Amino acid sequence: MTVWQRIIIIALCILGTMLTRFLPFILFQKNTPKTVQYLGKALPPASFALLLVYCLRNVQLFSGNQGLPEFLSLGLTILMHCWKRNMLLSIFSGTVLYMLFQQGILALPF
Amino acid sequence: MLHEQQKKALKAAFPHTVPILTGFLFLGFAYGIYMHSAGLSVVYTFFMASLIYGGSLELLAVGFLLGPFAPMETLFLAIMIQLRHLFYGIAMLDKFPKKGWKHFYLIFGMCDESFSINYSTKIPEGVDPGWFMFFVTLLNQIYWVLGSCLGTLLGNVLPFSTEGIDFVMTALFAVIFLDQFLKEKNHFSSLLGLGVSILSLVIFKAEHFILPAMLGILSIFLLAKPKLERQFMEAKKS
Numbered sequence: 001m002t003v004w005q006r007i008i009i010i011a012l013c014i015l016g017t018m019l020t021r022f023l024p025f026i027l028f029q030k031n032t033p034k035t036v037q038y039l040g041k042a043l044p045p046a047s048f049a050l051l052l053v054y055c056l057r058n059v060q061l062f063s064g065n066q067g068l069p070e071f072l073s074l075g076l077t078i079l080m081h082c083w084k085r086n087m088l089l090s091i092f093s094g095t096v097l098y099m100l101f102q103q104g105i106l107a108l109p110f
Numbered sequence: 111m112l113h114e115q116q117k118k119a120l121k122a123a124f125p126h127t128v129p130i131l132t133g134f135l136f137l138g139f140a141y142g143i144y145m146h147s148a149g150l151s152v153v154y155t156f157f158m159a160s161l162i163y164g165g166s167l168e169l170l171a172v173g174f175l176l177g178p179f180a181p182m183e184t185l186f187l188a189i190m191i192q193l194r195h196l197f198y199g200i201a202m203l204d205k206f207p208k209k210g211w212k213h214f215y216l217i218f219g220m221c222d223e224s225f226s227i228n229y230s231t232k233i234p235e236g237v238d239p240g241w242f243m244f245f246v247t248l249l250n251q252i253y254w255v256l257g258s259c260l261g262t263l264l265g266n267v268l269p270f271s272t273e274g275i276d277f278v279m280t281a282l283f284a285v286i287f288l289d290q291f292l293k294e295k296n297h298f299s300s301l302l303g304l305g306v307s308i309l310s311l312v313i314f315k316a317e318h319f320i321l322p323a324m325l326g327i328l329s330i331f332l333l334a335k336p337k338l339e340r341q342f343m344e345a346k347k348s
Contacts, residue, residue: 001175005179006154006175009175009179009181010157010171010175012185013168014161015185015188016184017162017188020194021195021199022199023199024200024203025213025217028203029208032203032204034339037203039331039332040201040202040204042299042342043201043299044197044290045290045299045303046197046300046302047198047201048226048230048290048300049307050197050303050320050324051283052280053304053319054307055279057316070277070280073277074284077285078284078288087129088128091129092281094284095274095275095281099272099275102273103271103273
């Protein structure tokens, strides 16, 4: 690929991304239809759920360790958060546990 | 240099970006190493990280750059991967400043992480929401660009293993989801999002589940609009 072809490919990735980010504002900023206002309130919790599932999309439930490191680490994150309500503490405790599993420092007993 | 108001917003914004500081520096670093190993220079990394500014597409774009020149396919895939931003935009319509360069920049930099924080954080009294969201977005972008460029320049030099650190993003979204769940009176949207996304993942598999999940969520909300509209419009007013 020539440098210009590469620049075109990168420009198209930028264009695709910005289309999805700007489109709602271009279409609805001035005059927001009732349905879009409703969707604006209704969609975010569902979007957070979608993002969470997206992060876990490659977990293999039926092979390897059956996603146990992910779900145990997620469980610790949730428990810590219900207990202390400290965002940083919850996130970092879950992440450290996951890293211990991934690096074999902490082994699952089965 | 910064006005009082801006300093206050920066101070309020920074703590919310700390998980992303960790995540983006390391994930960006990993992306940078990948760019380096693909033989692409830091100039590419800099422009891709700061102008595309969307991790999963940037990783995929490395493949586009190394393969045969396929512009239409690139554009199509870029839009498909980034489609979820449409939901974010709809949610931020009345939260972002209505005009000016901050309006433009906030939309430009609206990645998953910046959206999640800007939407879900209760901005403290006396802090200007426009500047708060601006600094959240700017800091996140700096972390990402910095991590990516360092990764490309330095290659594989970290003296310790960071394997598994990408979980910081999963944990971040889990906490944001949980916070939202604990404070909302009506769990319909949270549970619907979870149910439809998991169902779509089971049916369509990891590579293709996002679009069907988005369509499913959207159509259920539109079908249930007569029943749900009043609940959602009133719940957020109070």
